[in-house]
Amino acid sequence: MPIIRTMKDNIFRTFCRARNFHPVWYHVLNREAKKKWRAHQSDTPGVPIQELISSLHRDGVAVTDVATLFSEELFDAARRFATESLARPEIQEEIKRHERMIIERVKSGGQRKGAKKYLKDFIVEPYGSTTDERIPDIKNPFIRMNLDERVIRIAGSYMGIAPKLRGFSLRQTLPVPAGAAEYFSQRWHRDPEDRKMLKMFIYMTDVLDEQSGPFIYIKGSQPGGVRGNLFPQHPPAATYPEAGAVEKVVPRELMKVCLGRAGTVVFADTSGLHKGGYTISAPRLMYTGTFYSLASLTRHHLAVRDDVSALSPLARYALE
Numbered sequence: 247m248p249i250i251r252t253m254k255d256n257i258f259r260t261f262c263r264a265r266n267f268h269p270v271w272y273h274v275l276n277r278e279a280k281k282k283w284r285a286h287q288s289d290t291p292g293v294p295i296q297e298l299i300s301s302l303h304r305d306g307v308a309v310t311d312v313a314t315l316f317s318e319e320l321f322d323a324a325r326r327f328a329t330e331s332l333a334r335p336e337i338q339e340e341i342k343r344h345e346r347m348i349i350e351r352v353k354s355g356g357q358r359k360g361a362k363k364y365l366k367d368f369i370v371e372p373y374g375s376t377t378d379e380r381i382p383d384i385k386n387p388f389i390r391m392n393l394d395e396r397v398i399r400i401a402g403s404y405m406g407i408a409p410k411l412r413g414f415s416l417r418q419t420l421p422v423p424a425g426a427a428e429y430f431s432q433r434w435h436r437d438p439e440d441r442k443m444l445k446m447f448i449y450m451t452d453v454l455d456e457q458s459g460p461f462i463y464i465k466g467s468q469p470g471g472v473r474g475n476l477f478p479q480h481p482p483a484a485t486y487p488e489a490g491a492v493e494k495v496v497p498r499e500l501m502k503v504c505l506g507r508a509g510t511v512v513f514a515d516t517s518g519l520h521k522g523g524y525t526i527s528a529p530r531l532m533y534t535g536t537f538y539s540l541a542s543l544t545r546h547h548l549a550v551r552d553d554v555s556a557l558s559p560l561a562r563y564a565l566e
Contacts, residue, residue, distance in 0.1 A: 306468030
């Protein structure tokens with residue numbers, strides 16, 4: 247019955263808001279992760295890493311490059327893996343299918359009829375997923391990047407707890423016709439999965455202007471930031487302000503447009519206001535690794551078949 251359904255929805259929304267209340271989130275739901283972080287966090291990180299952490303606390307976003315975090319050999323392995331993954335015949339067919347869907351949607355002026363909720367027709371995933379449970383190969387170069395001690399240190403220092411790796415994907419973002427309306431994650435929004443989360447984006451292709459699909463973030467819109475209450479989260483649903491609403495109240499200089507060559511790394515708390523992937527010039531290839539907390543509404547358990555004994559305690563915990 248509609249009344250019962252409405253009551254259930256209201257109760258669930260109240261439950262979600264309660265989980266995001268900081269004392270509940272930090273001291274109750276993440277008490278285990280808090281203890282794990284305190285037990286295994288290492289000494290004060292070097293200057294480049296500390297600057298990234300400081301930027302995240304202040305702005306909710308920080309930009310660096312693979313040379314600061316990883317070896318050249320590891321990034322070269324990631325590029326080879328990305329090229330091979332993208333070249334698979336089934337992925338090329340998927341790209342063609344999505345290109346047709348984009349044309350159909352733009353011509354119709356809106357979302358395709360019968361589309362699944364949150365389906366992004368401008369994105370194809372050659373590897374991994376943030377919605378399906380997968381079994382990661384810990385020797386995969388992208389997974390190795392996510393489990394690198396410097397990355398774990400950045401995520402843990404920002405979140406204040408031992409983080410959980412709950413999503414990973416290599417994504418090809420397809421161009422849309424010039425003038426096409428922004429669609430789904432191309433629009434300003436806040437992710438709903440957790441009070442605090444951290445995503446690591448690695449550009450695998452050059453993103454040198456706003457026509458090539460950069461990640462864009464409202465500085466200070468992360469929880470606890472000076473703009474943290476601007477168009478706030480409403481879990482369990484993502485927050486999507488009306489078109490033009492953000493631009494009316496946020497000066498252009500507070501919109502961090504993350505441009506860079508292939509190898510640029512962006513860390514961001516996507517519970518803050520952000521958008522990206524609107525490219526009209528060329529496809530954008532990007533890897534995303536997502537760290538959530540134990541309080542997250544998205545509880546992906548990444549079953550691991552590999553021997554993880556050589557990993558650090560925090561990296562093993564991230565996979566548990």
